[in-house]
Amino acid sequence: MKSPLLFSLRNPGIIVVSTAVLFSCTSSPLGRRQLMVMPDSKMNEMGVQSFEEMKKATPIETNPEINAYVKCVALPITREAGDATGVSSWEIVVFKDKTANAFALPGGKIGVHTGMLPVAKTPGQLAAVLGHEVGHVIAKHGNERVSEGMITQGLASVAAISVKDPKYQSLVMAGLGIGAQYGIALPHSRTQESEADLIGLDLMARSGFDPRESVGLWQNMSAASGGNAPPQFLSTHPSNETRISALQSHIPEALTKYEAAQKAGKAPHCVKPAGL
Template sequence: MKKLIGIVALSLLAAGCKTSPTGRTQIALYSPQKMNEMGVASFAQMKEQQAIEKDKNTNAYVRCIADKLISQLPTQYANQDWEVVVFKEDSANAFALPGGKIGVHTGLLKVAEDQHQLAAVMGHEVAHVIAEHANERVSQNSLLQFGLQASDVALQMGNVEYRQAIMQGLGIGAQVGVALPFSRSHESEADVIGLDLMAKAGFEPTGSVKLWENMNKLSGERPAEFLSTHPAPDTRMQTLNSKMPEAETLKRSAWQKGLKPECK
């Protein structure tokens, strides 16, 4: 039984091994087509359930930034027909989904004070898509469930005492030791990819740090970073600042090509 479980797990891992845009090894078990289907379905449901901002100026502003960022994506993504929707929602948030979908909450427009700061958030969210983070998360959850179920079967077959307590411990361990750090690695990677993306489009990369300064002012108490799905704002700003020289070089190159956004 243990050998069979091991063979199945190794087969799944081998089949799903890929490399992210930053060179990180990742597991992606689902096809791009399947992820696109899931993204399109989720976005359609959101549009049915949430109010949509109709103001033309607001939509034109958000679309302008999205178009500048999309033009710098790898060809397979740049050629997609991206749908951009502004939702009437007070939270300072945005998201992007496989299948060419971008959502921006009106609350974010109060925190992102200019086009550069909003480009930082939108670039970060699009980075999640091109790095296939959604695929990784779904794949990770599938593997965790498989591992926990296999462990439970093995414990039952061995008549192990305190099986329920052991399984609860394994579940907590998987969440803290695997799922949470995995999510933080996604956020950090999206910060770096998004920074490069906004710089290539001609936005001011320093807007990313300013955005997080604004976000930090709005945030209340947070759990310890090792128990959080996101890196602490200070950690994110340190990472962004460390990558700023390269981003500034990309921005200057974009300006030389005439790429200097004026989204208002």
């Protein structure tokens, strides 16, 4: 939609009204109302730009078996995700990084660290990770967080914001949840985490991955943290029994979708390379 906000920046009184209008007409895939002031196109631009910078800064895994495996799991998830943010094709890159982390960005970008593969032990568990991350994107959680930051900073210039402008870079990186390596990561809110869990569960089931594997993933993540030094993924994705029991309560519904997907011939056969 065209934002009335862009025409009312000179009058703070109108900004409040406009924000309320936007607030009332936007909702997440699970029906939660969201406050978002950034156009999808701008978020996609930021995601693409940030991803390009990460590709320059982090070594990329070129092993064809590893790449084929990760794409085998990721592509069915992205197909089910649809193009809610105006993106119909996704780029999937495996980064050589020992931390157990994965992320997805607006603009159709997915990054998986090699360190995630020993923790997400099966294709289904990796599908749970990627479903969760893609869930953050299609629910536009980055837009929510950047919008909150913009509003906190007085809505300086939503229209003019550029990811290349250093003034906004930290806000954007933090809002997209990819600032950990720059020391500026913002944790997702509990609401966003729960939402991404349930969207991820739905995506993996509809893709033909057994949704029960999601529980094993979070248990592995918790075990991998071993107490002192939690994996990077966990540091922004708090794992707890509440999360696992919330997933478990939605598994019967997800199993119905999983069975329907299998009947429709959706049964990804992804082979994890030996030694990972």
